[in-house]
Every structure is written in structure tokens, then in C-alpha cells.
Amino acid sequence: MKDLRAKINDIAKRRGIFWNSYEIYGGVAGFYDYGPIGSLLKKNLLDMWLEDFVYRDGLHLIDSPVIGPEVVYRASGHLEKFTDYMVRCKSCGHAFRVDELISPYVEVPDALSPEDIEKVIRENNIRCPDCNGVLGNVEEFHLMFSTRIGLDKQGFLRPETAQGIFVNFPILYRINREKLPMGIAQIGRAYRNEISPRQGILRQREFNMAEIELFVDPQEDFNADLIEDIPLPLLTMDGVEMKISAREAYEKGIVNGYMAYYMARIMRFLEKIGIDLSRVRFRQHHREELAHYSQDTWDCEILISLGWMEVIGIAYRGAYDLEHHMGHSGVDMRAFRKFKEPRRVRRKRIVPHMEILGPMYKVQAMKIAKAMEEMEPVEGGTLKVEVDGKSYDIPEDAYEIVEEEILLSGERFIPHVVEPSFGIDRLIYAMLEHTYYERPESGYKVMRINPRIAPIKVGVFPLMVKDGLDIRAREILRIIRDAGINGYYDESGSIGRRYARADEIGVPFCITVDYQTLQDNTVTIRDRDSMEQRRVSVDSLAEVVKDLIDGRLPFTSLGK
Template sequence: MADVTTGADADTLAELAKRRGFFFPANEAYGGASGFYTYGPEGAALKRNLEASWRERFVTREDNMEISSPTVTPEPVFEASGHLDGFDDMILECPECATSHRADHLVEDNTDIEEAESLGTERIAELIADHGIACPSCGTELADEPVEAFNLMFETTIGPGSSSPGYLRPETAQGIFVEFPRLAEYARNQLPFGVAQIGHGYRNEISPRRSLIRVREFTMAELEQFVDPESDEPPIERVEDVTLPLYSATAQEGEGSIERMTVTEVLDAGVVESEWIAYYLAIAREWYEAVGVDMERFRYRQHLPDELSHYASDCWDAEAELDGNWIEITGFADRGAYDLSKHDDHSDEAFSVFRPYDEPKTVERPSVEPDMSYLGPEFGADAGDVADELAALAERDPSAFDGDEVAVELDGEQYELPTEQTGFAVREETITGEHVTPHVIEPSFGIGRVLYTVLVHSYREDEVEGEPRSYLALPSDLAPTFVGVFPLMDKDGLGEHAHEIAADLRAAGFTVNYDDSGNIGRRYRRQDEVGTPYCVTVDYESLDEGTVTVRERDSTTQTRIAIDELPARLAALRAGESLVD
């Protein structure tokens, strides 16, 4: 075999993906719409296997729960979460051809600036003018054209008419947060616990591009880990020796580069402050390698201070190098108590858990017991609201009740009453615990981006017997098909025997592709191109001696195996055993 070339450029992968049925633009019979892709037979199987691998690592092995929430969400959820006001990208429209562009991408494509998204609309407009950036579609100068915020959510209505606005969810996370009170019950109100979800998200991208990298409909795999910030710690000892390739904010702001440090070193040096973030960076790094991401083309990049989302105290992106560009494939964020606090404020539910004390405590607690026979005649319909405000004031500022009179404000109007009519007192109370709003650690994976990365990084070219060959060096448990079954020729009973073997292997739990079209070399090449790890050839020796030829994809090594031993040997190969000792 000749030397192996690793990796594929965008054009090579797009051609392979379309020809072999991994993915292709959707609805092309009607002209299509950018940002939407159909996963073909090979791609759908690969995506399903990738999701199963993620589920096994981040749900099953971490003992987390998994839910599936609706993709259409009522408007109040996104009012509470802040998406209605802040889920925006920067848009600029060409005055000549009316093409809409994402303004920060124009800056990134035409300057040395790599993370323009954090710069804001005014600064982006200045950069477009300073650099004389023109419309990529028609060449018109874009200086002085307004750069505006564009909300990315797809809007819809729920039910007839327009009285119940809703949105296609831009992430799966809110479907977890909004159900927290019930999910906490399922977890017996015991922190920490994690809730995962794999599902579709929708973002009305201004300029979809780079194939599966930036699309309008995509699959996310998200985990929300709910923790008590004062007491919960991850099992860091499981990952303390895992090496992380980190591109810190300090390195980015100076002349630094990727540093490779163990989790222990990272935490000791304070490069990653949160043990929970470090823990998930470590197990994700092991998972990426297991599914075929090239660790020489992978890094964790820390968000710069002006990049951080308003809710995040720290955030790291897993990035893969694809065709010369570093592309985010996962975000790891410490979201604090932001999301649960927002839903607690906007809804009628309590988004907290009860933390019991080791021993009951006796505390002094200010409270009021207003004389409603006084408040009623004095304040009429507002009496109940005045009583509520008195209770809140006692909790907030007990010293307000030190004088002869106390005042509360209601809808901008001040109400005064004698302190003695409030029933204010500081009473001793025995309490057994307190309510805690959990903090959230969130790893958020873009499944389509990870899949695309795996395809790029697993692509190989070499020569076999003097002929060029391309293949996908996919891990066995990720490959769309595990074994191809071929008759040497479809005659003399070879085809029938091969069909029987294929059926037996399917019954044994293997994914099988039966192929009797063309010569045997072409069949091998077809399976190599879609990443099938093993091929079984049925020949005349199979009829005479009960053996078949088994060929391994990467090395093209072949060996004879008895047919009655075939399922067991393939199972061993799937578990990691070598074809040839």
C-alpha cells in the first residue's frame, strides 16, 4: 500500500457526501432553500450512531436523565429567557442587489479579525467602511450601510389566528429549564443531577454557509448539569490525568498558543476555574477521540471577556480545524443561576430545591401580621396588596418599622400607616433548611458539526495494487454499515449462500450491506468510501470448505474464517480485537 493522505477539503467532502448518500441540500426539485440538508441513508445511519454514542457517554455512564420536549415553544418562555430581546445576529443589506449578509462574517472574511461577533453593530459598521468591504454578490461598496440586529428565531402561531404566538426553539436547553420543578421531583430534589436532550433546533441564519457548519435546522445534544454551587463537586479523580489542549483567553490576548495540560495542572494553575467545566472538557475530549476527531486538529478555546454571554461566568468552545478554519463544535458554559432565576421570576412555579441542614437552626425572623380591620377601611381594594408589600418590606428592611409610621410604595403611589397596625415583630423560628437555586453547567454539542468533523478527519486517500483509493477510517461502532457481504459471482449458488450469511448476520445484530453489482474490487471501493470496517466474500471455497474471506478496510488485510464462527469473530472485531493476530 502507498502512503496515506489524511483529511478532505470542503469540495471533496461535498462530492462524496452527495454521491454516497451522507447528506445533500434539501428540496432541490423545487430550487431548495439554503441552510437545510437531508441526511441520506449513510448519513442518517452515521448520525444515529453518533447520537447513540453521545447518549451512552453523557447520559448512561454519567447517570443522567433524558427528556424530549416540544420544538414549538410559547412566547412567554422566550420572554423569560431573554431570547426575544437578545438572540440576535448582525445583518447588513446590499443597497444594489438587496442580498442580506451577516455583517460580522463580512469583517472576518475580509480582515484578520477572527471573532468579530463580539464587537457590536457600530464597530462592525466602522470596520466595513474602514476596509472598503464590498458586497460579495455584486461588488457594491457597503460603507455607510446600516448594520442592524436581527432576531434569529422562527416565529409561528399556536392554534387558529394569531392570539398565541410561539417560536421554533433555537436550542433544546429551555425545554429542560422550564420543566425544572417537575424534573427536580424525579431527581428526589437531590443535587447534583443532570438532564440531557437530543433534538432539533432552528435558527433563521442570515447567511447559511459551509455545508453542515451553519444551517437553519440542526440537531443539538445538550446536557444541563444542576449543581449546588456551595457543596457539589464532580468526580474529578476520574479524569485528573486527561490532557486538555487549551487556548486560553490569556494566550489569545498575547502571543500564546495551545497549551497541553492535565486536568490537575489546569485546575492548580487556575486556567479553568470551575471543576465542573474541567470535568466535562475531559470526558468530552475522550469522547471526541473515540468517535474519530483528530486530536492534532482539535482545541478548547476560552471565550474572551467581551465574548462571554451575559449569563455565563466562563465558557470554552471545542473547536476543530476544518479546511484551514477553526470551527466551534461544542460550547461548555457555566450559566450560573441565570436561567432558573429568570423562570422563577416570570412563572408561578418555584425553580429551586430544598437544602436540609445537618441540624435544625433557630433564627430570628422579622414578620408582619397586619390588622386587616384597619387596612380594609383605610385602603379599600388595595388592602391586600399593601399587606403583601409590608411583608416584603419586613423581610428586606426591618429597620423601616422602627418609627411610629411605616410607608410602602404600590404602583408609584406611597401608602403610610401606623407601625402598630402592621403587627410587626421579630420572632424566633426553627428552620430545617433553605431553598437553593441551582447553578447550571452546560455542555452543548452541535451533532451536525461533530458529524461533519468526523467525516473530514476520517477521510483518507492511498493506493491499493496501483489504483487510487479513498476511504473513511470511521470507528467500527460509528460506521453506517459494519459489514459488507458479497458473492464472488452471482451464480452456482454463491448468491443464495451470500444472502443466507447476510441474513444470519443481521439476525445477530450487525448492520449489513449486500452487494453483488460489478467486480469485487469495485464493491470493496464502494464500502471503503462509506467507511464499512469489514467485508465478507463468499466464493467457491465457501461452498466446499465452509469458510469465507474477511477483509479489513484500513489495511485491506484478508483472512479466512469459518462461516459458523463468523458472528462471534465479527463481534470480537467490533469490540476491538484485531483481524490478524
């Protein structure tokens, strides 16, 4: 008996859902093609994701480049955290991670340059742990794919789509008319040069993500009414398992409001796409497991044949990203928070006298004046000002200190970020496993995919390939296609075989043209899940099929 994973992979390849890329050259691990069925599956799934997470909450969708300059990933912290230093033994060839080797000798191994590391290895006479051989030079290993931009500029392929959103925060904030919360979504591919990716489509070097960055004011109270009150299966970092309602999890402080909100929404979404909710849980990351940017992360895990698989992550990234991009770019990444009441504030400030500073310092005068304005006012005497590394003594008569009362209507702050991040390929795989079904009486394979996500909505079959049934069936396919429904025609093999072929790729409805069709212009519609058939007039066929797909019309409400 083949295991489930083998069965899914078999169907995936045979029927064109996905397969390993570059097969004619032996394949490359970590890369997958989506075939004709898989591409549509992914597209339909993403459409539903957009409806559920983007349109429904009024978020904005953007689409930013895959390649980014080095500075972006220096600022984001990925360059440092995603680079490992390796060292290879000269005699046995084993490779080791440097930080593990030198950690007994150095306090902060991560902070060292390759040259420093080699020095540490020499000075402490560190040998190969396996064979005691001499270690070679330190090599860099980037988990990020690197590339060139133009002739000599270092670039990287994004390891997550998020940075494309963060770097655009100022313009997006303006487009959103400077209001928070603001949610930005992005769907796209991300790249990680995994050393040894296996487990097929579940761990790829190039993979599809759908991410949301929700920018919020950390001082704003969360409106608990928004949290749908449905049960959540939680597993906290202390190993406590609980089934608790989303509202209660928030009220008890187990998760913050945004987490609770998204957890509930994710449960709804997963249910819609056919995931078995009894095989879903949210697992909180341990401290040491947290990504460098995250303060708190909960993974939505789905139980599949390989065990619990992380499919969606919700990370509380705090101000980390905007703060770092602000530091590296010098661009103000802050939002404005209006006070409920304007505040009267008394303050002192330094007012430079330009008519004195100007003649004294010529072109430097403006810079000096600016620096002075930013200083804490100290009463009287000569003022020491540093500009571009030079120190200036400003005489007492070149400035004055004024005390004033101003009306502050608000203040600037760095928004916090809540990030639900969906691994689309894993979601698709989990969906395939959970919707996979074998008919007990025959063992035939069925994908019970939600009709809205199903890549192909209808198959049109003539009962016999004669007496004009085939011609009529082709006409009916035309009607289906003209109505914008993705359908296909199949006359090969027996009728049962055609149903079975359709079941395997989750075609929800099959239309069969029989002899009665020629008399009264009706066809049978066969429901994939119940295998029942109902008769429908060709005149209303397209309408009925659309309603069936969208779930507006239950199959059982159709007349015999």
C-alpha cells in the first residue's frame, strides 16, 4: 500500500498538478513546475485568499521586485542572519558551521569577520571534530540567492516578500491617506537557497507566498468585536495545549487582538478550502526559535502524512523592520498619531541668529544652525556644536533661548507590524491531502476540492459516441465555455472511466448527454461527492452550473 504522499505525488505528476522541474536534465531539487491543473488550482486558491483577506478588510495589494539591492537585506537583517560561515576539514572533507566550532572560545561568534574567525581557529588550534584534521579557509554560505545588478552591484533574491512592502511604507502610507491600521498584501515568489531541500513541494528553493503586513498603532486598543468567536486549537510555547475561543484567547492575554483576529479568519479560510479543522493547530514559537525580527510568532500547522507542517505563520514584528529601514535609509518611516485633545506644551529651544552666524561661518552656517536647533537648550555661555566631525564654538550673542508654548496636535511613532504569511505551495499540498478520498466500494480516487477552487468545473460527456450524442455534447460544451466556465469534453473509454478521470482532479460536476437529451433537451448533472445525478434543461444549464459552483444552489435542490 503506497502512502498518501506517494499517491498525491503520483496524481500530481500524471494529471498535471505539479512535478519536479527540469526533469529532462535529471531534475533539480527544490524547484517545481505547476502544470495545467496545478496552475489553475493555485490561481483559484489565491483568488479566494484575496477575497477573504484583502477585499474583505479593504487591504491594498502591491507587487514589488524579486531582486533587491544588498542594502535592503542589510537593513532587514537577512544578510547577517541568513549567512553562515562554513569551514571544511582538509583531510576528511567534512563541513562544519563555524559558530558551533568557535562558540566555546568566543562570546559572540556571529559578530566576527572571516579573517577573525580564521584567527580564532589558529590561535585555539581548533581541529576537525570528526578526524582531528586541519581545517581549511572559512567559506561563506548565503541562504539568500545572490546575483548581480548591472555590472557590479550586489543583489539578492528576496527570501520573503515582506521587505518589498516595508521599503514602500512612506508612499503606501500616503496613498492610504495617512491612516492606520493599514494592511498591505503581496503575492509572489520568494527564494531560499536551502542546502538540502527534500520533501518535494513542501520545501522548495523557489516558493509562493501570500503575505500581509498590517501596520498598526501599538497604543490603539484592539476592537474585540472584530474577533470572530470560534474555537482555536492552541499550543503555547510552554507546551500547553488548549481549545479556546478566539475572543477568550485575546481576553486572557494568550494572544494579542490581531493574532486572535487572524487566527479566527485563518480557521474560516482553511475550512472553506477543504482543510480538516481537526488537523489544524496554532503553535507558538519558543524564544530561541523566533526569527530575528519577531517578538512573537504563532505557526498555523496542518497535520499531513509527514506530521505537523507549518503552513502559515503569524509574526508580531513590532517596529523592527521600519526602524531598521529608517536607520539605513535615513528616510522617516514614522506615522502620525493625533492626540484626542491637542496638548499645550511649554518648551525651550535654541534660536540661531543667522545675521551673526552667516558672516562667521559662510557656507557652513546653515548646517550649524540646524544642528543648534536640535540641541537641548542649556542656558548661557559658549555653545559647542559638532558638524561633519568638526567642532565649532558658538558665541553667546549668536543665539538666544526662547521659551514658548505650543499646541501639539499629535506625535510621530513607528507603527508596529502584524504579519500573517501564507506558504501557498504547502497550503495547496495540505489541501490535496485533506480533500483526497478513496471511494470505499471501489477504491477510486477523488479530490473533493471546493468547486470554487477546482481547476476544471465541468466535464461534458456523450453517453455513446454515436447517434449524434457526441455532436450534441460538443455543442453543450460550447454553451458552458461561452458562459465563462472552464469545462472539457471527453468521449474516451466508458462513461464510468470518464467520471473516474474527472474525480481524480476534483472536477465537481459532470454533464452527460444521453438519448433523452435529443428528445427533451435536458442533460444529467452528476455531483462528484454524492455521485448522484439530476436532470437539467440545457436552456438553464450554464446558470445552474454557475450557481452550483458558487454554492448558491445546493445540488440536492435540483429536481430529478
